[in-house]
Amino acid sequence: MTATAPSLDAVIASVSRSKAVRARRRVVVISILAVLIMAVAAISLMIGNTVYSVTDVARVVLGQDVDGASFTVGRLRLPRMVLAIVVGLSFGIAGVTFQTMLRNPLASPDIIGISAGASAAAAFAIVVLGLSGTAVSVFAITAGLLVTLVIYVLSHQAGSAGTRLILIGIGIAAMLEAATQYVLSQAGQWELQAVLRWLTGSLNGASWEQTLPALIALLVLGPVLLSRRHDLDAMRLGEDAASALGVRIERTRLVVVIAAVGLIAFATAATGPIAFVAFLAGPIAARIVGPHGSLLVPAALVGALLVLSGDVVGQNVLNLRYPVGIVTGVLGAPYLVYLIIRTNRSGESL
Amino acid sequence: MTRAATENARGVVVGRRPARVRLLWFGIAVAVVALLAFASVVIGSRDVSIADVVAAIGGSVDNTSEAAVAKRLPRTVLALVVGLALGLAGAVMQGVTRNPLADPGILGVNMGASLAIVVGIAWFGLSTATGYLWVATVGAGVAAVFVYAIGSLGRGGATPLKLALAGAATSAALASFVTAISLPRGDISGTVRSWLIGGVGGAGWTSIGQMAPFLAVGVLVSLLSARRLNSLALGDELATGLGERVAVTRAVAALGAVLLCGAATAIAGPIAFVGLVVPHACRLLVGVDHRWLLPFSGVVGAGLVVASDVLGRIVARPGEVDVGIITAILGAPVFIAIVRRRKVSSL
Amino acid sequence: MTTAHALTATDLTVGYGDTTIISDLDLDLVAGAITVIVGPNACGKSTLLRSMSRLLPPRSGQVVLDGRSIHGMPAKELARTLGLLPQSPIAPEGITVADLVGRGRHPHQGMFTRWSRADDVAVAEALIATDTADLADRAVDELSGGQRQRVWIAMALAQDTDILLLDEPTTFLDVSHQVEVLDLLTDLNRRRGTTIVIVLHDLNLAVRYADHLVAMRDGEVYASGSPETILTPELIESVFGISAAVITDPTSGKPLMLPIGRHHMVDRGGPDAADGPAGHPASD
Numbered sequence: 001m002t003a004t005a006p007s008l009d010a011v012i013a014s015v016s017r018s019k020a021v022r023a024r025r026r027v028v029v030i031s032i033l034a035v036l037i038m039a040v041a042a043i044s045l046m047i048g049n050t051v052y053s054v055t056d057v058a059r060v061v062l063g064q065d066v067d068g069a070s071f072t073v074g075r076l077r078l079p080r081m082v083l084a085i086v087v088g089l090s091f092g093i094a095g096v097t098f099q100t101m102l103r104n105p106l107a108s109p110d111i112i113g114i115s116a117g118a119s120a121a122a123a124f125a126i127v128v129l130g131l132s133g134t135a136v137s138v139f140a141i142t143a144g145l146l147v148t149l150v151i152y153v154l155s156h157q158a159g160s161a162g163t164r165l166i167l168i169g170i171g172i173a174a175m176l177e178a179a180t181q182y183v184l185s186q187a188g189q190w191e192l193q194a195v196l197r198w199l200t201g202s203l204n205g206a207s208w209e210q211t212l213p214a215l216i217a218l219l220v221l222g223p224v225l226l227s228r229r230h231d232l233d234a235m236r237l238g239e240d241a242a243s244a245l246g247v248r249i250e251r252t253r254l255v256v257v258i259a260a261v262g263l264i265a266f267a268t269a270a271t272g273p274i275a276f277v278a279f280l281a282g283p284i285a286a287r288i289v290g291p292h293g294s295l296l297v298p299a300a301l302v303g304a305l306l307v308l309s310g311d312v313v314g315q316n317v318l319n320l321r322y323p324v325g326i327v328t329g330v331l332g333a334p335y336l337v338y339l340i341i342r343t344n345r346s347g348e349s350l
Numbered sequence: 351m352t353r354a355a356t357e358n359a360r361g362v363v364v365g366r367r368p369a370r371v372r373l374l375w376f377g378i379a380v381a382v383v384a385l386l387a388f389a390s391v392v393i394g395s396r397d398v399s400i401a402d403v404v405a406a407i408g409g410s411v412d413n414t415s416e417a418a419v420a421k422r423l424p425r426t427v428l429a430l431v432v433g434l435a436l437g438l439a440g441a442v443m444q445g446v447t448r449n450p451l452a453d454p455g456i457l458g459v460n461m462g463a464s465l466a467i468v469v470g471i472a473w474f475g476l477s478t479a480t481g482y483l484w485v486a487t488v489g490a491g492v493a494a495v496f497v498y499a500i501g502s503l504g505r506g507g508a509t510p511l512k513l514a515l516a517g518a519a520t521s522a523a524l525a526s527f528v529t530a531i532s533l534p535r536g537d538i539s540g541t542v543r544s545w546l547i548g549g550v551g552g553a554g555w556t557s558i559g560q561m562a563p564f565l566a567v568g569v570l571v572s573l574l575s576a577r578r579l580n581s582l583a584l585g586d587e588l589a590t591g592l593g594e595r596v597a598v599t600r601a602v603a604a605l606g607a608v609l610l611c612g613a614a615t616a617i618a619g620p621i622a623f624v625g626l627v628v629p630h631a632c633r634l635l636v637g638v639d640h641r642w643l644l645p646f647s648g649v650v651g652a653g654l655v656v657a658s659d660v661l662g663r664i665v666a667r668p669g670e671v672d673v674g675i676i677t678a679i680l681g682a683p684v685f686i687a688i689v690r691r692r693k694v695s696s697l
Numbered sequence: 698m699t700t701a702h703a704l705t706a707t708d709l710t711v712g713y714g715d716t717t718i719i720s721d722l723d724l725d726l727v728a729g730a731i732t733v734i735v736g737p738n739a740c741g742k743s744t745l746l747r748s749m750s751r752l753l754p755p756r757s758g759q760v761v762l763d764g765r766s767i768h769g770m771p772a773k774e775l776a777r778t779l780g781l782l783p784q785s786p787i788a789p790e791g792i793t794v795a796d797l798v799g800r801g802r803h804p805h806q807g808m809f810t811r812w813s814r815a816d817d818v819a820v821a822e823a824l825i826a827t828d829t830a831d832l833a834d835r836a837v838d839e840l841s842g843g844q845r846q847r848v849w850i851a852m853a854l855a856q857d858t859d860i861l862l863l864d865e866p867t868t869f870l871d872v873s874h875q876v877e878v879l880d881l882l883t884d885l886n887r888r889r890g891t892t893i894v895i896v897l898h899d900l901n902l903a904v905r906y907a908d909h910l911v912a913m914r915d916g917e918v919y920a921s922g923s924p925e926t927i928l929t930p931e932l933i934e935s936v937f938g939i940s941a942a943v944i945t946d947p948t949s950g951k952p953l954m955l956p957i958g959r960h961h962m963v964d965r966g967g968p969d970a971a972d973g974p975a976g977h978p979a980s981d
Contacts, residue, residue, distance in 0.1 A: 011821035011830045015795045018834050103787065106515040111522060154686055163511050164689055167451070170518045171685040174455060174622055178678030182671060185544075200529055234803050240783030243752050245856065246776025246804035275526050291791035320534050329526025336523050337500070340516050344503035 022292050029289050033301040037085065040308045044081045045073055047316055080206040083270060084308045084324070086214045088277060089222070090267035092303020094260040095278030096285065096295050097225055100232045101256055102166060105343055108279035109264045112169025115273035116176040117147030118265060122198040122272075123183040127191050137213070137269035140198070144265035147172060148257060201274030201325025203311050210270045217266035222300075224259040228252060229294040274325045276332030277306050283339055372642050375635045379646065383430070383653040390426040390660050391419055428550045428558055429659045429673065430652040432614040433624060435565055437651015439610035440625025441632070441644050442572045445579035446603050447498065450630070450688060451510045454490070454611040455622025455678075458520035462493020463615040465524045468542050472531050479557045479617070483564060487612030494608055496520065549672035550618050550659055557617050564613035569648070571606030576640040579603060583638065621674040623681020624651050630688060701728035702778060702859050702892065704749065708758030711741075711748045718744040719916040721758070726860070731886050731893045733903040736913035737937050742896045743784065745913070746864050749894075750781040762860075776804035780858035782849055784865050788837040794848050795833040798823055801855030823854035826888075827881060843874030850881060860892040861885075867897065875899070879906045900937075904928055905949050912936045928952040 045057045052060075052069045059066050060073040095108045109115055121143030125131040131139065151172055155165040180199070187195055197204070231252045234242040243249050264278065281303035282295055289298045306328060314322040391403055402415040436454065443452040454460055466489025470476030476485060501516035532542040578599040581589040586596045611625065628651045629643065636642040658676035665671060704726045711719040719741045726732055734742050747753045749760050751767050759766045767775055780801075788797060801823070802816045824830040827847040832840065837848060846866060853861055863882070867875040879895075883906060886893050897903040904910065904924040911921040914936045920927045933941040939956050946953040 006825060006830045008818065008821050008825065011824055011833070012817045014830075015820060015824070015833055016817060018793070018795065104515070106519055111515070111518050154690065167511060167514055167689040168686050170456070170514055171682045171689065173518070174685070175678055175682030178622065178675045178682075182675045185672065196533070200533070230803060230806065234800060236787065236789040237797075237800060238783065238785070238787040240747070240752055240781070241786040243772075244750055244776065244781035244783065245801065246773035248772045276522075291789055292793070292796050322530070322534075326526070326530045326533065330530045333523035333526050336519050340519050341500050341503060344500060344512055344516070 022290065026289055026293060026298075030298060030301065033298065033305060037301060037305050037308060040305065040312060041081050041085065044084070044308060044312050045077045047312070048072070048077060079208050079211055080203050080311070081308070083206040083211045083214065084203055084311050085304045086211060086218055087267040087271050087274065088281075088304030088307035089300040090214060090218050090263040090303070091274065091277040091307070092281035092285075093222060093225055093296050093300040094263040094267075095280075095303065096282030096299035097232065097256055097260040098278075099282045100295065101235055101253060103236060103238075104163075104166060105283050105339060106279075107166045107169075108282070109261070110273060110276060110279050111173070112166055113151060113171075113173035113176060114144050114148055114169075114261060114264055115268060115278075116173040116180070118144040118268040119198050119273055120176040120180045120183070123180050123187075123195045126194050126198070127183045127187045132194070136198075140269045141265040144268060145258075145261055147176070148261045152257065197323070198272045200323050200329070201272040202323030203271055203307075204323060206271075214266045214270040217263055221259040221262045225256065225263075226296060228256050228259075229296050232256065232296075233294055272325060274307055274310070275329035276336060277303050277310075277328055280328075280332050280335060281306060284335075372636045372646075376642075376646060376649070379649045379653065383649055383656065386653050386656045386660065387426050387430060390429065390656050391422045393660055394418060394422060394663055424555050424558060425550050425659070426656060428618065429656045431558065431561065431565060432550060432618045432621065433652035433655030434648040435568065435610040435614040435651075436621060436624040436655065437628040437632075438569065438572050438644055438648040439607040439614070440627075440651070441629040441640070441647035442575065442579070442603050442607040442610075443494075443625065444629050445575075445582060445640055445643075446600050446607065447513065448583065448585075449510050449513050451514050451626065451685070453623060453626030453685075454494075454615070455620065456514055456626060456685075457494060457517040458497045458524065459490045459494045459608070459611055460615055460620030460622065461521040461524040461528070462496075463487075463490040463612060464545075464620060465489060465528050466492075467545060467616070468528050468531050471541060472535060479560050482616040483560060483613055486616035487564065487609060490612035490615060491605075491608040493520065493524070494604065498604075545619050549662075549674060550655075551670065551672070561613050561617050564609050568606050568609035568613065571602060572610065573644055575599065575603035575606060576644050579640040579644075583640075619672075619674055621655070622678045623685065624654055624677050627681045627684045628654055630684065702763055703728060704760070704762050704779070704860055704892070706745075706749060706758065706760045709745075709748060709760065710756040710758055711744055711753055712756055713744075713753075717756070717916070719748070722916065722918060724749075724911065724918055724921070726892060726894060727909045728892050729886075729890050730908035731883065731895065731906060732909040732911060733907035734894065734896045734911045734913060735898075735900055735903045735936075736919075740913045741916040742913055743864050744916075746781070746862050746894065746896055747783075750779060750862050751775060752781070752783075773804040776856065776858070778858055779860045779862070780853045780856045781862045782853045782864065782866060784868065786849055788845070790838060791836055792838075793834055793836055794829055794840070794851075795820065795824065797837050797848060798829075798851045798855050801852040801857075804856060819855045819857050823851040826854055826885065827851040842870055843877060846870060846874065846878055847881065850878065854885065858891070860894070862894045864896050865898060866895060867899070867902070875902060882906070900933075900954050901946075904954070905946065905951050924951055928954065 042054070042057065045061070046052050046054065050068065050072060052066075052073060056066050056069045057073055060069050061078065066073075095110075098107050098109055098112070099105050118140040122136050122140040125136045125139040151165060151169050155168045184192070184195060231242070231247045234245050234247045235249070235252070236242075237245075239249050281299040284306075285295050285298035285302045288302075289295065307324060310327040310331070311324040314324050314327040388403075392398055392400075398415040398419055402413070403419050405416050440453055443454070443457070444450060446452075463486040466485045467476065467482060470481065470485045476482065497513070497517050497520050500520075501513035528542070578594060581592050581594040582596065582599060584592070589596050589599075614621070629647045632643055632646045632650055636646050655673060655677070658680065659673045662671035662673055662676045706722055706724045709719055709722040709724075710717060722741075722745065724745070734745065736742050744753065748755055749767075751760075751772070754768060759768070761767070762770070762775070762779060767779070798820050799812075799816070802812075802819060805816065805819075806812075821830070824833055827850055829844065829847050829851050832844060832848070837845060840848065850863075850866065853863070866882075867878055870878065879902060882893055882895065885891050895903075895906075897906075907924050909921065910924045910927055912919045912927065912932060919936050920932055928943055930941055930943055933939065933943070933954055941957055942955045943952050944955060945951070
């Protein structure tokens with residue numbers, strides 16, 4: 001040991017100081033994200049085929065009757081905006097949960113087969129069974145849960161299952177995508193439109209009936225994930241170390257997986273899998289908040305911002321209307337590639 | 351010390367599969383493939399007699415049965431050729447990357463070819479089969495190099511996990527471009543989609559003929575790399591110590607594999623898992639010597655694709671399920687079994 | 698300072714999948730002492746450590762802490778008494794030293810309880826004890842191997858357990874850092890009275906730092922006791938399969954193992970002499 005050990009109080013003071021700095025940064029980042037979401041949300045209500053003023057929009061939101069705006073804003077744009085935020089929050093928080101638990105930013109539900117399961121089931125339900133509406137959603141949710149269960153059971157062996165889970169997920173995803181391709185090849189022109197929504201993710205035709213189940217899922221399952229955030233944080237040290245710190249690995253994993261998959265499934269049922277939102281929200285949040293503390297809340301906010309702004313861009317910026325999934329897919333792809341490069345360079349953590 | 355070494359050497363000699371066993375397996379494999387090919391000609395929505403088959407091979411199209419055979423013949427040949435190419439390409443890729451999960455589908459090579467073709471159709475008026483071949487091969491090559499490059503960054507080189515994730519992520523990224531390009535173009539999205547689903551159903555002798563030179567070069571390059579792949583299997587450092595020019599060997603062998611799967615993908619669309627599953631099965635039968643493994647993988651690959659094609663015609667009668675879908679559904683469980691069997695540390 | 702806890706394994710059988718690694722093993726840990734477990738590769742050292750810390754459930758038998766089976770205890774309660782530093786823990790990218798050490802406080806926090814003064818004190822003490830206070834704001838991934846290992850030990854210290862198990866804490870460290878880490882653990886044992894169990898590869902370091910030595914072979918405890926009494930040429934021969942001389946280390950007064958190979962003998966009679974001229978073995 002060195003001759004002059006620093007005094008206990010000095011160390012406590014210095015450690016608390018850096019802690020306070022980080023906490024402040026966190027608060028600032030979260031507030032900025034919240035403000036951005038509100039701003040984009042307001043824009044999404046204002047612009048479109050007809051542009052309405054802030055006051056018109058505000059009056060509609062407050063429940064007053066405004067000529068024209070009441071229908072366009074109140075019936076079309078408002079549910080669309082709320083749905084965007086709800087699914088964005090769900091994708092973001094569920095994605096970062098998977099990434100944290102498996103200690104791999106590439107281990108998000110859209111890559112390891114969960115979204116593929118929901119899509120394949122929805123396509124099957126529409127084309128082969130001829131279902132529509134809520135029945136398709138129920139099918140997709142069930143399939144998402146079932147696929148997760150299969151992946152989980154197949155990868156569950158003694159010892160660490162993280163990497164195995166990811167690889168098995170990739171294999172299952174490939175199989176399900178083949179099944180989807182087959183269903184697509186059997187689809188008629190009319191069904192094709194319905195199926196494509198389930199493959200790309202879109203907010204078109206958003207309604208309150210669609211939004212409500214996803215919102216309820218978020219209100220129930222979101223807090224479950226938040227209550228496990230310390231355990232999740234400990235699991236980033238590796239399963240052995242987390243277990244030594246008193247985390248029940250298996251139980252935590254089970255609870256967290258069920259909650260996260262539930263969120264993904266309900267959100268997917270409402271809009272289809274919006275490409276890369278679950279995948280990108282966590283790493284982007286980690287970039288802006290720094291590596292300290294739980295990423296769940298910042299990632300959820302980033303997810304909401306991504307979906308909301310992706311939809312605004314897809315609806316208004318180009319001369320053609322693109323569904324939000326295409327926008328996030330195309331914008332997310334380069335970042336995804338950049339992320340793989342960075343991850344592989346520096347080991348395998350978020 | 352010397353004594354131990356001799357014993358080891360003897361142990362290795364004893365442990366090696368005798369050539370007789372390998373030849374036997376090779377013979378069996380060829381016979382099975384021939385049988386499957388015959389079945390592929392005979393089975394279909396209309397059953398034909400052997401006499402019709404013989405007549406049709408002789409060039410006769412006098413009755414409907416003979417005409418059916420005449421349609422099934424190029425299809426069977428295409429399935430054989432595509433299977434050979436994919437099986438061989440898979441074995442070479444696994445050798446080049448020393449990675450048990452290397453496969454054109456997993457590594458994103460198929461999606462690379464797809465995107466190249468979609469871009470070609472959408473902006474460059476691509477329509478000829480030869481054009482498809484070149485574009486798909488280039489796309490496949492670029493994607494392969496890209497995925498391998500990012501998968502091998504960082505600690506531990508190209509581990510199976512990193513390669514598979516890099517491939518899956520790249521596929522996802524490329525797929526979103528494919529959708530973005532083809533979705534608003536109603537006129538081409540049909541063409542693109544039917545190509546993406548793939549299959550050997552629409553085969554004709556012309557397209558097989560156009561594919562042939564690509565395949566010939568690919569097969570030749572791959573088979574000639576067999577001995578070098580054996581050295582590479584010992585690890586880059588040891589291979590260098592044995593006098594191998596590692597980078598050159600790798601580049602040449604990979605070129606062969608890319609030619610093979612690029613050409614196969616251009617004609618038959620993306621077919622996943624053949625390149626993954628076949629070499630694994632073959633290793634169990636003939637061992638790890640690439641001089642045996644490569645030709646054997648080619649033969650078994652041909653058999654697998656023909657069998658999948660036949661199966662696809664049987665299960666959905668009178669319609670058919672495309673071969674790429676059958677191979678994925680058969681292949682994914684094998685992929686999962688491989689992942690499950692390996693120790694976590696080697697993933 | 699600490700209360701003595703009794704950690705014992707009785708009739709312990711542990712394995713992965715189809716293979717049994719440890720069978721019917723009994724072990725009593727000496728409270729307040731440093732116990733070092735040695736043995737050849739794959740003898741079950743790490744498996745024993747992992748099952749004694751609840752990471753691996755036993756096939757049969759049990760691990761008992763103060764009369765209670767550890768597999769039945771609430772996880773956090775156990776983690777307040779028994780700590781483990783695994784062989785290769787993972788530092789999340791970019792995490793700072795102070796933050797990583799703070800993670801050791803996990804078992805002391807409830808679902809909604811906030812960080813307390815006691816947590817601050819424990820972290821600061823751990824940083825001071827491991828001489829890492831001046832690294833507190835550095836990122837763990839930019840530290841050297843020796844520093845990083847000290848930080849991980851600091852995290853285990855912040856957990857503030859009376860028993861601490863460490864799985865090969867000196868692997869990948871050069872010799873000066875190996876000694877540094879073992880000295881640090883000895884300080885901890887002497888100052889706080891923490892019961893320490895270490896799995897070590899290096900037999901001579903094990904002997905020097907152990908109050909109590911456990912030699913394992915084929916999933917069983919072959920011998921245990923003070924290093925002075927159990928470290929004999931016969932033990933080394935039967936556990937490690939190599940003939941060795943044992944002399945007294947002039948520095949520590951502890952036994953010192955000197956392996957004997959087939960070459961480099963001062964006196965005649967070794968295999969060198971029997972086999973003919975050195976470098977030209979008679980047999981082929």
